[in-house]
Amino acid sequence: MDFSFTPEQERFREEVRHFLDRELPQQEVTEDRWLFGFFPQFSRKLGERGWIGLTWPxxxxxxxxxxxxxxxxxxxxxxxxxxxxxxWFGDRQIGPAILAHGTEEQKREFLPQIAKGEISFCVGMSETEAGSDLASLQTKASTEGDWFIINGQKVWTTGAHLAHFCYLVVRTDPSAPKHRGISELIVDMKSPGITARPLVDMTGAHELNEVFFDNVHVPKKMLIGQENRGWYQIASQLDYERSGIERVMSNYPLFVDIINLAKEEGLGKDPLVRYKLAQLGIEFEVGRLFCYRVAWLLSQGIVPNYEAAMAKTFCTEFEQRLANVASQIMGLYGQLMPGSKMGLLKGRVARAYLYSPAYTMQGGTSEILRNIVGIRGLGLPS
Ligand SMILES: Cc1cc2nc3c(=O)[nH]c(=O)nc-3n(C[C@H](O)[C@H](O)[C@H](O)COP(=O)(O)OP(=O)(O)OC[C@H]3O[C@@H](n4cnc5c(N)ncnc54)[C@H](O)[C@@H]3O)c2cc1C
Known part of the structure; x- marks a missing residue:
């Protein structure tokens, strides 16, 4: 088996690197930019090159x-x-969901706009009483002529304050068993009756929101796929959400800078520092292989399932170990927060450490993912 990239793939990588060397906006913190780096103008530049929706028709x-x-x-x-x-969300999961389940009209309306970097999405799944057990969700959509009327509340909605649209999961048939009465809608975030309130995280950043829906009118043509069959559509969307290489590269720039620091400051002479960084180096490569395996499955027309769960579990726990080792190596300097005038790496280590618990919750917790690996991957009884 030949594991090397083709000359075309190597050329493409070089092309992307040249573009980034030239076009990257200046930023102080480079970690987690797929969750915090909201730069529509940069997305549009990628869109102009055809680098959003790369795999779509x-x-x-x-x-x-x-x-x-x-x-x-x-x-x-x-x-x-x-x-x-x-x-990121439009490219990673909303576009593929519309491609798989959307109407022709929805494909023509939304996919080209996502691919040009013109519109942003948030994902409205979780509720206060429905996280891991998502099928317990209570946000309700009743019908009135050509409209769905939405009432309820979502929580932990990343980027709801910035997004143009929400991919919203609602209960359309309260009388059906809980998995069977769920539907997916695209909702314009400018619709009257939507209120997004900030939830500030431990790092002091506002990325999360709670979102309230008060008699929000959504045209019925915004239903994705079949009414009341949403649950079966969500599963594959979550597989896309879980399996990207962002799960192992959220802190990659920090990893590189910690290694450089260990070289420059002589810290690498300490065998403990050396062992810890070497261990992380090994784990990074393992996580990367998990992500390449998922891409390979997708290229064979297979939507990954337990393979995505394996990738996310291993990779997000790696991110936590990375933040932990970085703060051990930095000692007290590691506690300085972003924006502090003193200190090496300008507070990036403290930010990474404080943010790191989020990785194993967002997109499904490690416990839930281990259940998927056990049941679907190993065939253990549920
Ligand atoms: C940073 C961040 C961003 C997020 N962004 C979004 C977003 O954009 N959109 C969105 O819809 N949601 C988002 N979420 C929500 C996320 O999907 C949920 O937090 C997650 O699914 C867990 O749900 P919960 O928080 O309600 O915890 P719970 O489901 O209440 O779980 C609490 C604990 O119990 C464990 N547990 C629960 N059930 C089981 C079980 N059956 N077996 C074993 N252990 C179990 C869990 O693993 C966890 O440790 C985000 C979360 C975070 C932290």
Missing amino acids: KEYGGQARSYLDRLILTEELLRYGAPVFAH
């Missing part, structure tokens, strides 16, 4: 390129800490 604004090309592109964007949040 050309008729909907895509480039019909391979999943491995997409992985090479996303790997380089994350390696550079590029601010890609404005298009």
Whole structure:
């Protein structure tokens, strides 16, 4: 078996690197830019090059390129800490969901706009009483003529205050068993009756929101796929959400800088520091292979399932170990917060450490993912 990249793939990687060397906006913190780096103008530049929706059919604004090309592109964007949040959810999971389940009209309306970097999405799944057990969700959509009327509340909605649209999961049939009465809608975030309130995280950043829906009118043509069959559509969307290489590269720029610091400051002479960094180096490569395996499955027309769960579990726990080792190496300097005038790496270590618990919760917790690996991967009884 030949594991090397083709000359075309190597050329594509070089092309992306040249673009990023030239076009990357200046930023102080380069970690987690797929969640915090909201730069629509940068997304539009990527869109102009055809680098959003890379795998989608050309008729909907895509480039019909391979999943491995997409992985090479996303790997380089994350390696550079590029601010890609404005298009990330649309490119990663909403576009594929519309491609798989949307009407022709929805494909023609939304996919080209996502591919040009013109619109942003948030994902409205979780509620206060429905996280891991998502099928317990209570946000309700009743019908009135050509409209769904939405009432309820979502929580932990990343980027709801910035997004143009929400991919919203609602209960359309309260009398059906809980998995069978759920539908998916695209909701314009400017609709009257929507209120997004900030939830500030431990790092002091506002990325999360709670979102209230008070008699929000949504045209019925915004239903994705079949009414009351939403649950079965969500599963594959979550597989896309879980399996990207961002799960192992959120802190990649910090990892590189810690290694450089260990070289420059002589810390690498300490065997403990050396062992810890070497261990992280090994784990990073393992996580990367998990992500390449998922891209390879997608390129064979297989939507990954337990493979995505394995990738996310291993990779997000790696991110936590990375933040932990970085703060051990930095000692007291590691506690200085971003913006502090003193200190090496300008507070990036403290930020990474404080943010790191989020990785194993967002997109499904490690416990839930281990259940998927056990049941679907190993065939253990549920
Ligand atoms: C930073 C961040 C961003 C997020 N962004 C979004 C977003 O954009 N959109 C969105 O809809 N949601 C988002 N979420 C929500 C996320 O999907 C949920 O937090 C997650 O699914 C867990 O749900 P919960 O928080 O309600 O915890 P719970 O489901 O209440 O779980 C609490 C604990 O119990 C464990 N547990 C629960 N059930 C089981 C079980 N059956 N077996 C074993 N252990 C179990 C869990 O693993 C966890 O440790 C985000 C979360 C975070 C932290």
